[in-house]
Amino acid sequence: MAEDLRDKLGAQHLPLRDQVLAALRTAIIDGDYLPGERLTEDRLAEDFGVSRNPVREALRVAEAEGFVVILPRRGAVVASPSSGTIADMFAVRERLEALAARLAAERATAADVASLRALLDQGREATQRQDLARVAELNSTLHLRILQISGNPWLSSIAKSLYLHVQWIFRLGAAERAPHSWAEHIQLVDAIESGDGDRAERAALNHLDAASAAAYENAEGGYAAR
Amino acid sequence: MAEDLRDKLGAQHLPLRDQVLAALRTAIIDGDYLPGERLTEDRLAEDFGVSRNPVREALRVAEAEGFVVILPRRGAVVASPSSGTIADMFAVRERLEALAARLAAERATAADVASLRALLDQGREATQRQDLARVAELNSTLHLRILQISGNPWLSSIAKSLYLHVQWIFRLGAAERAPHSWAEHIQLVDAIESGDGDRAERAALNHLDAASAAAYENAEGGYAAR
DNA sequence: TGATTGTTCTTCGTATACACTTTGTCCGGA
């Protein structure tokens, strides 16, 4: 949404609130703050070495993004993704990523495809090295790249936020599926390169189905603390 | 997302920041603050009769929702929806509302259908009275109700936010299409009542196509002030 | 004319204060 303005002037200054937000997100995703855990403003301020104001502003955004729940007069707690909402999430993600794949197929330039191919290569290599963390990282990068190629800012920003939640939900456990899913990625990029929107959409749906099934299995374990 | 917690205790206290956010959103949607207009914290604080703190927190959320753009060290301006992003918006909305219609068809209870029918009746009546403002309002209510019936909180919250932007984009101009779109609404509710997911999805897509075409025509005029 | 400088506006972050809620603890009485 209007990135054109954003990098005019006054850019490159990262307000503290944004840094706090980023730190808070990763802390939640990484499990440093567990679902259900109470997040008092003072404590966060101390953890991040800032005053209460930046923390408060970051918390409001984190709430809008669904990472925390704020109870009036009672403060914030880390949200708890229930297995019900996992299915819901994938239902939405399926639609969105299918659209992204179609748009990407219709709009991708040769350079776009090349960058996707490069990611695939790195992924294959990392898979051989059994470097699962790296594979997971490349996995995210690939999906976000496709979103970017789709050229639809709404799609991009919404799916990006969803994607963060996906990572949160199975930061553990799903790693072992990564090598498997990489084969599906190749199909997806092939389809995008072909420029065939229908085919790309089918490939994306196929991938999402498998991922969703895996997530579901994984979710049976449960992760909450409370 | 976790509304179950929300209405436990400490509820019913609406923090100022939420009131400010609501007021800000409607002010932007209603065109009181025009796209491109500068929003200084002091001014907003004065306009709403509060201190700067609640305003700042509301602004961050408004930014996350895409209503304003914040330039570091320069402040906030009302976002400008370009006709490019209108098409993008409808592309996303199409997918999401199609999903919502399908889920609603699959999950709607008799009471749900009855509430939709009631809205249709009110809409027909308002159309006869030529009360376009009321028709537009009922239009929103209907769509949001379907989202709610879908029972998917992600879908609901994302689509709701998109919907606000739709209203923003043609708060004027699209009103005259409302009576026409009402016929499509009846098709949609019929399909939901039938419990046939495919049919509901087709009805939603049909409706969205028409709305998107109308929005596009309407958008040619342009609305920005800058 | 064009570059530089200085002033002003505004945001950003910090600190502080205080009212009000919620929560937890303690104590006395049944």
Next chain:
DNA sequence: TCCGGACAAAGTGTATACGAAGAACAATCA
């Protein structure tokens, strides 16, 4: 022992003030 209320502690919600730094703009000077 158990209950209930008083009381204190913790934490949020809001307001206010202040200093630092960036950005915009006008005035100045070459």
